[in-house]
Amino acid sequence: MRATSSFAAAAAILAASVSAATPAYLGFNSGSTLPDRSAKFKKDFVQEFTTAQNLKNAPGKFDAVRLYTNIQAYSETSEPIEAFDAAIETNTKILLGVWASGVKNIDPELKALENGLKKHGSKLTDLVIGISIGSEDLYRDSATGIKNKAGLGAGPDVLVKFINDFKTKFANTPLASIPVGHVDTWDAWVNGTNKPVVDAVDFVGVDEYPYYENGKGNNIENSGQLFDRAYNAVKAAIGDKELWMTETGWPYVGETWDLAVPSVKNAQYFWQEVGCRKLFNKVPTFWYTLRDSNPDNTMKFAITKNLNTEPMFDLTCPITFKTPEAAESSGSEKPPSSTGTNAPAPTGGADSPTGTGAGTGTGSSTSPTPTGGASFKTFSYAAAGLSAAAYLAAML
Numbered sequence: 001m002r003a004t005s006s007f008a009a010a011a012a013i014l015a016a017s018v019s020a021a022t023p024a025y026l027g028f029n030s031g032s033t034l035p036d037r038s039a040k041f042k043k044d045f046v047q048e049f050t051t052a053q054n055l056k057n058a059p060g061k062f063d064a065v066r067l068y069t070n071i072q073a074y075s076e077t078s079e080p081i082e083a084f085d086a087a088i089e090t091n092t093k094i095l096l097g098v099w100a101s102g103v104k105n106i107d108p109e110l111k112a113l114e115n116g117l118k119k120h121g122s123k124l125t126d127l128v129i130g131i132s133i134g135s136e137d138l139y140r141d142s143a144t145g146i147k148n149k150a151g152l153g154a155g156p157d158v159l160v161k162f163i164n165d166f167k168t169k170f171a172n173t174p175l176a177s178i179p180v181g182h183v184d185t186w187d188a189w190v191n192g193t194n195k196p197v198v199d200a201v202d203f204v205g206v207d208e209y210p211y212y213e214n215g216k217g218n219n220i221e222n223s224g225q226l227f228d229r230a231y232n233a234v235k236a237a238i239g240d241k242e243l244w245m246t247e248t249g250w251p252y253v254g255e256t257w258d259l260a261v262p263s264v265k266n267a268q269y270f271w272q273e274v275g276c277r278k279l280f281n282k283v284p285t286f287w288y289t290l291r292d293s294n295p296d297n298t299m300k301f302a303i304t305k306n307l308n309t310e311p312m313f314d315l316t317c318p319i320t321f322k323t324p325e326a327a328e329s330s331g332s333e334k335p336p337s338s339t340g341t342n343a344p345a346p347t348g349g350a351d352s353p354t355g356t357g358a359g360t361g362t363g364s365s366t367s368p369t370p371t372g373g374a375s376f377k378t379f380s381y382a383a384a385g386l387s388a389a390a391y392l393a394a395m396l
């Protein structure tokens with residue numbers, strides 16, 4: 001009896017550990033530069049990570065961070081980003097990022113990571129929860145990205161090569177077993193031509209901004225449904241690969257984008273109906289964002305002012321939600337509106353990496369930061385709006 005039950009218990013533990021899903025990390029995105037384009041240093045990251053962990057009424061501990069680069073901003077010698085030092089000091093888990101667009105190789109990125117390992121050893125590797133090779137490169141390289149001058153991207157075969165470059169170089173290090181992924185806009189993931197990237201990764205990082213989905217009825221009340229439809233479309237496209245929500249959020253200030261109005265109240269609604277209902281403590285999630293970094297983007301996504309631990313709105317999660325569970329409401333089937341198709345041209349950021357040299361990867365880290373959230377999507381969804389009918393017919 002005793003033996004049987006302890007065997008059963010052991011089997012249960014084994015089964016649990018075998019099927020154990022990735023923890024539902026909670027974190028924010030963090031670029032390598034400040035709004036004035038100067039470099040972030042250790043103290044800046046410490047400030048961010050400390051605030052993130054102490055947010056009032058947060059639905060969990062935001063003790064993870066997603067980075068866009070391993071390279072300290074403006075370093076030309078592959079110095080490791082000082083976010084590593086700050087993460088160690090604050091016990092913050094790290095989703096590493098490798099900038100992969102407009103570069104011939106990712107050697108400087110990998111070199112910086114190697115330097116980080118040399119400098120910090122297991123203090124660093126113990127905190128690493130994964131690595132994303134690239135950020136929205138497929139989107140920028142797509143027909144719509146090119147048409148919208150979204151800047152240099154990278155195609156699926158280039159990304160697969162970079163993924164293998166990482167795996168080869170770190171094969172005999174403590175990072176050999178971390179999940180390797182790629183981050184892109186949801187519409188890039190449902191594009192069949194990009195399937196080789198899905199096949200090459202352990203997890204799929206998805207960026208989703210219903211705010212930018214002009215032409216699809218993107219008023220705040222519909223944001224949960226728009227979110228679900230894109231999320232489900234990605235799920236269907238990636239089979240059994242894990243989905244990590246790498247960017248999502250709603251601006252508290254900025255221009256009205258088709259039917260989407262930025263406001264603190266709407267940012268809170270989105271936090272509740274998308275974050276609380278679908279993501280927090282369910283899916284690894286990196287909210288966009290704690291601190292804005294893109295001076296060119298008029299839409300601001302930060303949930304706090306000046307890294308105050310009391311956010312602009314109450315982060316408490318409600319118990320019931322307004323978004324209908326079956327996200328098939330006719331509201332989201334609206335045809336593209338003229339507002340949508342005439343969406344104002346997005347401001348720089350995405351397509352204007354600063355002169356510090358995409359070649360070294362450092363300069364590019366100033367663009368993903370900001371843009372990551374905003375301007376890339378600006379292009380993406382402005383474009384998606386233009387062909388919304390096709391999108392709706394084809395995938396939703």
Ligand SMILES: *[C@@H]1O[C@H](CO)[C@@H](O)[C@H](O)[C@H]1NC(C)=O
Nearest residue numbers: 138142143144156191193194
């Ligand atoms: C689909 O992906 C391929 C490869 O990344 C890209 O060239 C193409 O433009 C994409 N199609 C659309 C409609 O974005």
